[in-house]
Amino acid sequence: MVSVREGAAVEPVGDVVAELGEGPYWVPEDDCLLWVDIPRGELHRTYFPSRETLTVDLGAVSAAFPALGGGILTAGGSRLVLHLPAERGEKWTSRTIGEVPAREGVRFNDAAVDPAGRVWVGSMHIDETDPLGELLRLDPGGELTTVVKGVTISNGISWSPDGGRMYYVDSPTRRVDVFDYDPATGEAFQRRVFCDVSAFPGVPDGLTVDADGYIWVAMHGGSALLRITSDGERDAVLELPVSMPTSCAFGGPGMSDLYVTTASRGLNEAGRAAEPLAGRLLRLHPGPAGLPSTTTYATLPA
Numbered sequence: 426m427v428s429v430r431e432g433a434a435v436e437p438v439g440d441v442v443a444e445l446g447e448g449p450y451w452v453p454e455d456d457c458l459l460w461v462d463i464p465r466g467e468l469h470r471t472y473f474p475s476r477e478t479l480t481v482d483l484g485a486v487s488a489a490f491p492a493l494g495g496g497i498l499t500a501g502g503s504r505l506v507l508h509l510p511a512e513r514g515e516k517w518t519s520r521t522i523g524e525v526p527a528r529e530g531v532r533f534n535d536a537a538v539d540p541a542g543r544v545w546v547g548s549m550h551i552d553e554t555d556p557l558g559e560l561l562r563l564d565p566g567g568e569l570t571t572v573v574k575g576v577t578i579s580n581g582i583s584w585s586p587d588g589g590r591m592y593y594v595d596s597p598t599r600r601v602d603v604f605d606y607d608p609a610t611g612e613a614f615q616r617r618v619f620c621d622v623s624a625f626p627g628v629p630d631g632l633t634v635d636a637d638g639y640i641w642v643a644m645h646g647g648s649a650l651l652r653i654t655s656d657g658e659r660d661a662v663l664e665l666p667v668s669m670p671t672s673c674a675f676g677g678p679g680m681s682d683l684y685v686t687t688a689s690r691g692l693n694e695a696g697r698a699a700e701p702l703a704g705r706l707l708r709l710h711p712g713p714a715g716l717p718s719t720t721t722y723a724t725l726p727a
């Protein structure tokens with residue numbers, strides 16, 4: 426097992442400054458990182474080694490994944506949509522894959538792909554105070570099945586290396602929870618507290634799992650990533666030069682780059698001056714490698 430370099434250098438990648446950068450997802454076949462800016466409705470594709478970012482305005486987007494069979498599946502608003510990229514300058518074509526009734530004050534937030542290719546998506550109360558959100562699973566017939574109700578800000582979702590556990594965050598609880606999980610059926614059961622992170626500043630947001638089964642959580646408002654052991658113990662704290670890291674994902678050669686999305690939303694002029702990297706895509710080499718199943722393509726209903 427590789428231990429963590431808590432003081433690993435933090436480097437900005439590209440020059441996009443997001444309002445609320447979110448949802449980093451590595452696409453190994455394209456050496457590309459997908460990520461989004463939720464309030465601007467933008468999908469970013471940052472390519473390596475050139476670090477060139479292509480941006481498209483999708484109107485509503487909170488997460489994006491490569492789809493098996495081609496295209497990019499996004500969550501946004503109250504819909505899951507498959508986008509088929511067009512030549513530069515041409516409009517993308519799109520098709521709705523799954524949808525829930527639109528509700529005032531509620532929108533989709535983080536989404537995830539399980540190790541079998543199944544898509545999960547959560548929703549949140551936009552004002553962040555009431556438990557109006559849900560966690561849903563996209564089933565083979567195309568229906569979105571509600572699995573958890575009463576969520577305020579549905580956030581990070583990820584799976585253990587053997588697929589037998591699903592980690593989950595509802596941010597205001599200041600906990601990471603865990604479910605037992607059956608990747609063959611997509612059943613998640615026995616939700617319980619995995620790790621209470623309320624001793625740390627900020628709230629837990631996006632998360633990922635590394636090849637050794639450790640959980641990495643972005644602490645939104647806490648200027649740090651936490652690394653948690655599979656027993657739910659704090660392992661390491663990686664301080665960041667931005668107050669609002671939102672999510673993290675491994676990628677790059679050998680899955681050894683850790684990409685972190687960040688927010689600049691709500692910072693005043695002094696705040697922006699104090700945090701010149703707020704809103705940028707950041708990269709670290711903390712030591713451990715990512716789990717290949719965190720790059721799974723989404724399988725779409727027939």
Ligand code: BGC
Pocket residue numbers: 445447463534535578579580596628629630631645671
């Ligand atoms: C949401 C934000 C929220 C943040 C912290 C993000 O996933 O998109 O709206 O402020 O989590 O809870």
Ligand code: CA
Pocket residue numbers: 447534535580581630631671672
């Ligand atoms: Ca999030």
